[in-house]
Amino acid sequence: ETIRPPLAPQVIAGEGLNVIEAAKRLAAYTAVDRHVKPEHTVIGVGSGSTVPYVVERILEQGQELNKNRVFIPTSFQSRELIVNNGLNLGDVDQYPTIDVDFDGADEVDNELNCIKGGGACHLREKVVAEAATTLILVADYRKNVSYLGTNFDPGVPIEVVPFAYAKVLKNLRAMGSPNATLRMAVRKAGPVVTDNGNFVIDAPFARKDMMDPFTLTHKIKMLTGVVEVGIFCHMAQAAYFGNADGSVTIK
Ligand code: 5RP
Numbered sequence: 001e002t003i004r005p006p007l008a009p010q011v012i013a014g015e016g017l018n019v020i021e022a023a024k025r026l027a028a029y030t031a032v033d034r035h036v037k038p039e040h041t042v043i044g045v046g047s048g049s050t051v052p053y054v055v056e057r058i059l060e061q062g063q064e065l066n067k068n069r070v071f072i073p074t075s076f077q078s079r080e081l082i083v084n085n086g087l088n089l090g091d092v093d094q095y096p097t098i099d100v101d102f103d104g105a106d107e108v109d110n111e112l113n114c115i116k117g118g119g120a121c122h123l124r125e126k127v128v129a130e131a132a133t134t135l136i137l138v139a140d141y142r143k144n145v146s147y148l149g150t151n152f153d154p155g156v157p158i159e160v161v162p163f164a165y166a167k168v169l170k171n172l173r174a175m176g177s178p179n180a181t182l183r184m185a186v187r188k189a190g191p192v193v194t195d196n197g198n199f200v201i202d203a204p205f206a207r208k209d210m211m212d213p214f215t216l217t218h219k220i221k222m223l224t225g226v227v228e229v230g231i232f233c234h235m236a237q238a239a240y241f242g243n244a245d246g247s248v249t250i251k
Contacts, residue, residue: 001249001250002243002247002248002249002250003030003247003248003250004246004247004248005026005029005030005033005247005248006033007026007029007030007033011025011026011029012026012246013246014026014246019244020140020142022242022244023140023141023241023242023243023244024049024050024053024138024139024140024242025053025056025242026242026243026246026248027050027053027138027139027140027240027241027242027248028050028051028053028054028056028057028102028138028240028242029053029057030240030242030248030250031054031102031136031138031238031240032054032057032058032102033057035100035102035134035136035238036057036058036061036100038065039099040069040099040100041068041069041070041099042069042070042072042090042095042097042098042099043058043069043070043071043072043098043099043100043101043102044071044072044074044098044100044101044102044103044128044129044131044132044135045071045072045073045074045078045081045082045101045102046074046075046078046101046102046103046104046121046125046128047074047075047077047078047103047104047119047121047125048077048103048104048105048118048119048121049104050104050138050139050140051077051078051081051102051103051104051138052081053138054102054138055081055082055085055087058087059085059087066087066088067088069087069088070088070089070090070095071087071088071089071090072090072091072092072095072098072101072128072131073089073091073124074103074121074124074125074128075119075121075124075125075195076195077119077121092124092127092128092131095131096131097131097133098128098131098132098133099132099133099134100132100133100134100135100136101128101129101131101132101134101135101136102136102137102138103116103125103128103129103135103136103137103138104116104119104137104138104139104143105137105139105143105232105239106118106143106152106157106230107143107145107148107149107150107151107152108137108139108143108144108145108236108239108241108251109145109146109147109148109213110146110147110251111234112137112234112235112236112237112238112239112251113148113213113214113231113232113233113234114137114148114231114232114235114236114239115148115149115152115156115157115230115231116157116230116231116232117156117157117158117159117200117230118152118154118157118230120157120159120183120192120194120195120200121194121195122157122159122228122229122230122232123159123194123196123198123227123228124195124196125232126228126232126235129232129235129236130235134237135232135235135236135237136236136237136238136239136240137236137238137239137240138239138240139239139240139241139242140241140242141241141242141243141244141249143241144239144241144249144251147207147210147211148210148213148231149204149205149207149210153204154183154202154204155177155179155180155202155203155204155205156177156202156203156204156205156216156220156229156230156231157183157200157201157202157229157230158172158200158201158202158203158220158226158228158229158230159194159196159198159199159200159226159227159228159230160198160199160200160201160225160226160227161198161199161225161227162191162197162198162199163225164224164225164226165182165191165199165201165225167224167225168201168223168225168226169181169182169201171223172201172203172220172223175219175220176205176206176209177203177204177205179203179204180201180202180203180204181201181202182199182200182201183199183200183201183202196227198227203220213231213233214233214234216231217229217231217233238250238251239251
């Protein structure tokens with residue numbers, strides 16, 4: 001469904017932001033307004049460029065509610081976001097049951113399966129998402145697709161233990177991803193290292209494989225050395241996409 005959210009005219013018009021950022025803000029504000037209830041005390045904070053708008057909107061609910069809440073990060077970035085905004089920081093080992101978790105995505109299909117891990121945070125994101133009673137995805141309209149792999153060229157992000165990366169690359173290439181590559185840090189000085197000290201492989205697969213994300217996820221996860229796969233199958237309860245015209249599409 002596509003709605004016109006009941007938000008301030010400046011927010012609808014995207015005032016102060018470019019079109020993409022305005023779309024992210026629309027999605028985040030609408031999702032928070034619908035899903036963060038006064039009784040929610042444990043809230044997951046995902047990663048990526050839309051999540052700061054989630055925190056911005058939660059802060060607008062006021063100190064009275066937020067002082068009794070604890071926020072669970074999924075990355076170094078979201079930990080900073082929580083701490084720098086003076087919110088209470090918790091961890092999933094202390095709070096294995098989370099009321100609601102908000103996260104970004106690289107792509108979301110019509111079944112609410114998604115690709116995550118463009119920011120290399122998908123292991124913690126998946127743990128927090130599984131601990132959450134409700135997972136809500138927030139993004140701009142570019143992430144709204146019919147099937148996974150439509151626009152997101154790098155392919156499936158796969159976190160691997162450093163010791164196993166060459167073996168897993170070989171496995172993935174033999175499994176139908178000949179262009180699987182180890183993700184390199186900017187300037188290519190060395191590989192990207194995750195918050196957990198691991199490496200990331202990006203593995204593009206053919207459409208026939210991407211059309212069955214559940215099977216593909218399980219096949220990849222069975223490779224020894226793989227820590228987590230950046231495909232989340234049937235985990236989200238809803239996805240909110242801000243559109244360029246001030247509307248929000250909800251799946
Ligand atoms: C990080 C993620 C992010 O949520 C995803 O990459 C979207 O990020 P952005 O909004 O910056 O495009 O999964 O692991």
